[in-house]
Amino acid sequence: MSSLLATLDAIEREPAAVALRTRSYELLGDLTGRTVVDVGCGGGRAVAELAERGAHAVGVDLDPEMIAVARERWPAGVFQVGDACALPLETGSASHYRADKVLHVLEDPARAVAEARRVLAPGGRAVLLGQDWDMIAIDSDEPETTRRLVHAKADSLPSPRIARGYRNLLLDAGFTDPIVEVHTGVFTGDTALDLVKRITDEESWLAEQAARARANRILVVVPIFLVAAQA
Template sequence: MSSLLAVLDAVDAQPFAVGLRLRSYELLGELTGRTVVDAGCGGGRAVGELAERGARAVGVDLDPEMIAVARQRWPAGEFQVGDACELPLHSGSVSGYRADKVLHALADPARAVAEARRVLAPGGRAVLLGQDWDTIVIDSDDPRTTRGLVQAKADSLPSPHAGRKYRNLLLDAGFTDPVVEVHTGVFTDDTALAVLHRITDEQSWLAEQAERARTNRIFVAVPMFLVAARR
């Protein structure tokens, strides 16, 4: 958990990630005095930021350790251990739903999106945000191996292509008026190495990437899919 949290912290601090979170908050609509749930909240940063913007922000995560960290870091938020497919919330009790880098980790993303519709009040908005694991771009001296490593990582995940399916998942669940955006994060510093270590532990390949980082030649680009729709 600590290594994942360290990577999330490093990525979340990037200006690109800060801007992307702000855009996701904008797509939720008016926040003041309204209840918003962040499903798969991790360390709770979005919950804390939403609370700072006047929302009653509720974070839900399946990992009790993540929830403990979130409660310590962001005391203004509310946090509960729970499953994105079975949220501990009453039907129609929230005005906004957000899931950031979550659906690719679920065996059945459609269940989570149906659950989002259940907890949202009529007119509420759902915002889905995350990467498609086959679209990560990495500069390398060995592109064939690189393609294989990215594909192997994608194949190890329950739903690696959830990002490209966000719009249709929302439509299939009965949501309307989808807004689709793609924002690309570009990493050219040590954060890129942290991202690559989450993809593979193949040492010779990572050694080349470490040398690229040392000589200011590392390049990783991650398209992030952002889709919002109305219940």
């Protein structure tokens, strides 16, 4: 848990990640006095930032340890343990919904998006963002091995390519007027090395990436889909 949190914290502090979160808030629209549910809230940073924008933000995560961390870090926030497919909210009780890096770990992302539609009041907005695990680019002297390892990591996840399907998921659930953006996360240094270590434990390949990190030559590029739509 501590290792995962450290990696998440490092990624969340990257300028591109800060800009992406900010853009996701902009696509939600006016948040003043509105109830926003942030699904898969993790350590709670987005909930705190949404509250700073005037929202009544509610963070939901399936992991009780993550919720405990979020409550400790952001004591003024509202955090609940809950399932993305069975949110602890009344029907129509939220005006905004946000899910960041969540749907790829679900066996049935469509259920989660249907649940988003349930909890949103008419006219509410949903924003989905996350990476496509099969499109990650890593600079390496071993391109064939790199391609194999990236695909293997993708295939180990329940829904690794769901980000490219966000638009259709929202349309299928009854949302309208989707906006699709693709942003690029560029990672170097220790953050990039932490990321590749989460892709594989293959020692020889990781040794090359570690050498690249020491020489300031490591590069990981992650395409991130950001899709917003109206309930």
